[in-house]
Amino acid sequence: MPRAKFTITIPDETWIAQVSKAHPDCVFKVITVLSGVERSIALFELTARDLMSILSDTERHEDITSLELLWKEEDEALLQVETTNPVLLDPVWEIGVPLQTPFEVVNGTARWELTTSSTRLSALGEQLEASGIQFELEYVRRIGDSDAESILTDRQQQVFLAAVEQGYYETPRRATLTDVAESMDISKATASDILHRAEGRIVDWFVTTAVQ
Incomplete structure (x- = not known):
């Protein structure tokens, strides 16, 4: 369903x-x-x-x-x-x-x-x-989709996964925000906003679910 x-x-x-x-x-x-x-x-x-x-x-x-x-x-x-x-x-x-x-x-x-x-x-x-x-x-x-699919919009998933794959979240970073934006054909400001919202949703999910 x-x-x-x-x-x-x-x-x-x-x-x-x-x-x-x-x-x-x-x-x-x-x-x-x-x-x-x-x-x-x-x-x-x-x-x-x-x-x-x-x-x-x-x-x-x-x-x-x-x-x-x-x-x-x-x-x-x-x-x-x-x-x-x-x-x-x-x-x-x-x-x-x-x-x-x-x-x-x-x-x-x-x-x-x-x-x-x-x-x-x-x-x-x-x-x-x-x-x-x-x-x-x-x-x-x-109904029954994974947690990632339920907490992120399709666009947020696309940009977030692109950032992960390119090494944006690694230490040290292998990709910059500009790299992620260019790979998705969006502006740096848009990439920053989408990732910020995605990160916020993931943090909210972790606080309300994973730590309980």
Whole structure:
């Protein structure tokens, strides 16, 4: 059974695309969502500096039938929203793929993690395309993949393994950061950033798993 991660470009006609693009600093964390054929209900955790403006813009949108502010403090709020235009969730509803929550929406983009059958995953991609929803499939992994595959993205694995093979982590080093970058046809700054993130994930995994 595969586990996949999608980056979804939310259609411009939806309220959350319009509001999140108008307030690109705001993070909409979807805590839970219930979707039907004609409407959806979602619980959101908002983090932003200008919460009242965001709440006002959301409430005024024609697709919003109900907005309840459940909690607010400084730059955080919890609200329940009901909408009559669940176009973003229609594909997962049609195919029958449960969304893993929470997931975040920032500046018109959502990131989904899904665990389902290969058949449904393929059907979901086709349904998203048929609905005109742009997406990028970041990775697909089988449950039971090795720890390295589960903690690093495909790109991080590629650059990290290239650095290892070239001797970047040996003492003394047989390869410089420039050597690694050139071998991957990327800039030195990009190589540094990718390796830094990969190293951070490996350290986090070691601290939380290996030492326990």
